Amino acid sequence: MTKDLFGKALLDYHSGNYTADIMTSTNISEEDELPLPYLFRDFNDMPKLEQKALKLAKGTILDVGCGSGSHSLYLQSKGFLVKAIDISVGAIEVARKRGVKHAELKAFLDETETFDTILLLMNGTGIFQELSEVGKYLKHLKSLLNPGGQILIDSSDIKYMYEDEDGGIWIDAHANYHGELDYYLSYKGEDETPMKWLYLDFETMNLACETAGLACEKVMDGENFDYLAKLS
Ligand SMILES: C[S@@+](CC[C@H](N)C(=O)[O-])C[C@H]1O[C@@H](n2cnc3c(N)ncnc32)[C@H](O)[C@@H]1O
Secondary structure: OOOHHHHHHHHHHHOOOOOOOEEEOOEEEEEEOHHHHHHHOOOHOOOHHHHHHHHHHHOOOEEEOOOOHHHHHHHOOOOOOOOOOOOHOOOOOHHHHHHHEEEEOOOOHOOOOOOOEEOOOOOHHHHHHHHHHHHHHHEEEEHHHEEEEEEEEEEEOOOHHHHHOOOOOOOOOOOOOOOOEEEEEEEOOEEEOOOEEEEOOOHHHHHHHHHHHEEEEEEEEEEOOEEEEEEE
């Protein structure tokens, strides 16, 4: 069970109690700040990849892992019908308070409605958790698409995180896939239960889509080895 520290942080920020940021680290990287205002970004403060995804959205939309609802709110303001889901109690409470009309506490694999656009943003492959689960998640994504529908998802090739000062890469060929990370989060001195978080390079995504019977197209590259893909 998680302590929902992510949700607590969102609730604090939303209610004007912003005194600390979320701290994150992984099994291959040092502690890093995740500034709470970033989780409440509006369109102009979003990375180009996310702006592009929002511009491509059409029809009925599912925002998976909506967090505080930033993407849903933008799309709602453009007149789209949006459903936002998240497994964080705090995130859903904040999304509703911010005005997301249809926000539900629900894990992605429990979703059953179908949509024209499914959005998974801010390393959307993270919720797949590990490489061996990708097929299952892609299959479920496919089952939630209306005819002609699209999935817009971002991720990155984190090979660069394994680079040493001399530019050498120290990925162990016998270890698990290099995008599988153990992810640690803490907030105000409390530690969250460790999570698995998956980064998927485009080639691996492409192959997995082929197996799942989805067409996979790179829409654009981001600034940090990241990319936006469209699956249909
Ligand atoms: C990195 S945050 C991104 C939040 C938001 N999309 C944004 O860009 O600000 C990932 C979100 O996914 C949610 N999440 C993780 N696993 C999930 C799952 N299986 N189903 C639904 N939401 C999930 C987390 O609770 C968290 O709010």
